[in-house]
Amino acid sequence: MRFLVRTIVNALALAAAAILLPGLSISGSGALASAIGDGPATVVAYLVIAVVFGVVNAFVKPIVAFVSTPLTCLTLGLFSIVVNALMIALTAWLSEFTPIVLEVDAFFWTAVLAAIIVAVVSAVLGWLLPDSAPERTAER
Template sequence: MVNFIIKYLIIAVVIMFGTKYIVGIKIDSFQTSVLVALAMGFANTFVKPILKFISFPITFLTLGLFLLVINVIVVYVVAHFIQGFTVQGFIPPLIFSFGLSFLSTVLGWFLDKD
């Protein structure tokens, strides 16, 4: 449980500072970045697999490139539900999604050792 809290606090800090360098994504406060981190974790766990299943034919026809669109959709869904988190365009949420995935993977290597 402590590793879970540490992981999401680190992700929230990186979100807070990372959005200063990604033009097109804005976050109001640290509390909002914590909510975004938790919401992105929830969306990647529950919403993204459903979108992948529904869009399998399109993903197959585009040789997997439609998964990039799904990543952007997930960021927009989170932005819709979290006040103080705004997203514009296609490339900024794509970069944001890649950054979160990379960070989550690296933190998982170090914090999820049991």
């Protein structure tokens, strides 16, 4: 359940970034759109990209964040924005191997601004949505 909520939050954050940034788009869902319709195809496209983004964040981001810790400390945490932009760029590259493609025009402006938008939207949605894990209390 937690994975599903996190995937939906990532999909909404990526959709917000794609709406706000002209250089970020999702394409290649033409066959899917003709099979199930435009609206559901768009939702499925964002969910597929969100799953790829979640896998990248789960497996690659911890390694990159650990390696870049000295640089993140030197920049007082601002390099973490670049790490997030790298994860979006990696998601765009990995999505080229799927029928649904995330396109990023330029790394510096598009990916960095997308990383900021995704972080803010994910934080707000994560704050608004209740945590699905039950709180554990000390049993006596």
